[in-house]
Amino acid sequence: MKVFSKINLMVSCCIVLLSGCNIDPELTDVYSEEVAWSSEANLELSLNKFYPLIGQTYYTPHVNQDAFSDILKMNTPSASSNLFTLGSSMITPGENPLGNWDWGYTWVRTCNEFLDGMRQHGGKFPEELRMRAEAEVRFFRAYVNFEMAKRYGASIILFDQLPDGPSGARSTPEEVWDFIASDLDFGALHLPATVPATLTGKLTKGAALGLKARAMLYAQRWKAASDAVDALDALGLYDLHPDYDKLFQMRRALHQENKESILEFGYSSPNFGYSFDYFFCPPGDKGYSQVSPTENLVSAYQMADGTDFSWTNPAHAARPYTGREPRFYASILYHGASWKGRTLDTREGGVDGYAIGGGTTSTGYYMRKFFDGSVKTQDLGFQPGELTFYFMRYAEVLLIKAEAMAEQGNIEQALQALNRVRKRAGFRQDVTAGSKGDFMRLLRHERMVELAFEGHRYWDLRRWDLARTVLNGINCTGRVPVIVADTVASYREVDADNGKKRVYQAKYNRFPIPSVELQRNAQMEQFDEWK
Template sequence: MKFFTKINLFTVGFLMVLSGCNIDPELTDVYGEQVAWSSEANLELSLNKFYPLIGQTYYTSHVNQDAFADILKKNTPSESSNLFALGSSFITPGENPLGNWDWGYNWIRTCNEFLDGIKTNGDRLPADIKLRAEAEVRFFRAYVNFELAKRYGASIIIYDKLPDGSQRSLSTPEEVWNFVSTDLDFAAANLPATVPATKAGKLTKGAALGLKARAMLYAKRWNVVTEAITALDGLGLYDLYPDYEKLFQMKRAQHLENKESILEFAYSSPNFGYSFDYFFCPPGDKGYAQISPTENLVSQYQMADGSGFSWADTAKAKKPYEGREPRFYASILYNGASWKGRTISTVEGGVDGYAIGGGTTSTGYYMRKFFDGSVKTQDLGFQPGEFTFYFMRYAEILLIKAEAMAEQGNLSGALEALNKVRKRAGFKQDLTAGSKEDFMKLLRHERMIELAFEGHRYWDLRRWDLARTALNGIMITGRVPVAAPAGTFTYKEVDADNGRKRIYLPRYNRFPIPSVELQRNALVEQFDEWK
């Protein structure tokens, strides 16, 4: 997805990092190696090139990844997520829509180039500035290695320095997770706990500890997860924002206190905004309606009293969108919803429509979360968006904590963390569980709802080894309104996959080593399940 932007991101640096800075970089037509390390200002410009890693496309990549799972459906049948999910295309060593091998190793080389440069040429910089810069880049290197590890079963190649021309074999998962953990430990030890308001969005100690908790969750190092979160909580800086809906309507320019944000990426319209709304809003907003929430997700939003929703309950089915929990109304646009001074209409042929084929919803729903509903784009058109993107927020940390505690047999601690998230969502009755298995059902539901559209669902199902059932042999459904007497509606179930069943092969739990790596590196052998 393109940016609305009039600046060169890598040359000028991020607005959020450099706004208010009173140090000027050295200006010259050609930058030599020494110039890059000659001042703190030049160092900051070098560091800025890493920050796109945490959010330069707003939530675009995250909703696209969720479309490979069961909670979002791309409305155009030829989209890669549909072709893959329905078995029209398959993951192979030569083609992988969710692979990131080349992306990852290009970034790792960039990280190692920086680390080599500061070691070789950074003598003119103060020691504390050098340590902080190294900590930032080791955070980013850890993040890239984590993104590789979660795709390739943590059987990847570790590069702790620039390549010397020799080939390297795959490291073991134990070695990979140790390497990620060590980089994040260094980052946490040398990053500041807080940064000035003029540098909001820069890496902090909390960001390093939070990413360590996320990475070690995938590594199943449960005690390390809880240790990282204990250290994060010990900073006394983070808590849930009181209002889930307003959390996703924050703008950096508002300067509102938000303790939930652990690491964020900000935008500033019109010079540095995003086009997310333009591509994903309903056609009644003059948007391109590229993606829709599924009934598989929508039915999971509970009633405000904590009871479940079911279409088999005739009273609830009569008024299916009344009395739901607040996160439902913050996240989903449904038939009859008030939106931008109008009413959403997903009847077939209505302004927001329903169809199989693209250009409108294929499920009867649209996203609400992440959209700016304050501008009547149907009349005024779209402007570059400027809501804050959260790379990590405290609600995710609480859910990570809950899962890790349950895995260590501490159900009371797990329930306490889980229920804190639910209380912010408006539930007054705490959940209980008599076993780890019972608790994990609650935890999985809560991650599905709380983190919807934030890019976790596909990877969650995969790491729980549930994808082979939850994403295999099923179809994605929707609910479309049918006009009834007295201005009411009934809702018919529709098959958004157009008569086809979804396919998830067991070997997708670990992606194959790309063919290009096998061809250029004789020490790397393909995984057994992909031979």
């Protein structure tokens, strides 16, 4: 996704993070390493280059990843996610649209270069600054290693210092998860609990503990995950925002209190914004409509009273978009929805109408979550977006604790955490579970809905070993209004996959080592299932 930027990203971050600092530039086109370590201000500049890792392109990568799952459908048939989910292309050692091997090792080396420089030149700085700077970079190294670990079965090459590769043999999963946990423990020890408002978005103890909880969930280290959440809660800083819809309409410039945000990335339009709305909004907004929610997700949103929605219920089928839970209206645009001063029209031939081929919805739905509905773009055009991106929010942390406690056999505490998220969603009646299996069905539903479009669904199904059934041999559907005498007579089911069945091979649960790595690294061996 294109990012609107009139100034260099690193300089943009400096303006936000270091306003008031005076840096005397050295007029040269090449800076020596000594310049980078010559002052505290330059040290902060060096740290800022890591922050684009957590949200430079807003939610675009997360939406694209969710399109490999069952909750989003790219509307253009030739989109990468469609080619792979429908089996036109297959994941191989030579081609993997979700792989990140070279990206990961580029960033690991960048992290280790900084840490090596700190060892050589950091003695001139106060100890507190040195420890905090190292903690920031080790957080980012842990994040990069985690993103690789979840793709390659936590069997990757570990580098804790220069020189690095990628070269060498794969480490064991235990070694990888230990390394990630160690970096994040260091972060939790040396990062500040809070930062001033002018430094919002800088790393804190909560960020390190939140990422550790997420990583340990993938590692199936259930107690380590729940312990990380308990340590985060002990800080006494975080809570759910009272309004799910307004949570995703936050602008950092307004300085609104938001205890749900554990780590965020902020924007400042027009100098530094994003083009997300332009690419994903409905055509009636003058957007490119690249993606649509599927009926698989839309039907998962319950009724406001907590009962399940069903098209086989005559009352539901007659008025399917009435009386649903608040997260539905915050997340989904549907036929008849009020939006930007107009009414959405998804009937065939309508301004937002259903069609197969791209440029409009292939399911009868559009995303609502993450869009700025305050500007009538159909009249005024698009401006660079400036809503907050959340790398980690407290609702996810509660769901991590819920799952981790259930896996430890403590269903009571698991339900407490789960029901906190549901109460914010407007449900008055707590859900109950008589067994771990019953609870996990509730938990999986809740993560699907609460975290929709935030890039978790594909990876969740994969780590639960459900992708091989949920994403294989099925097709995603939608619903389109049938109009008779200017009235909606019914909603016709449509096949968003246009007659094709989805393909997910069991070996996709661990991606293959890329061919180029096998060719350049004699110590690297391919996974057995990919030989």
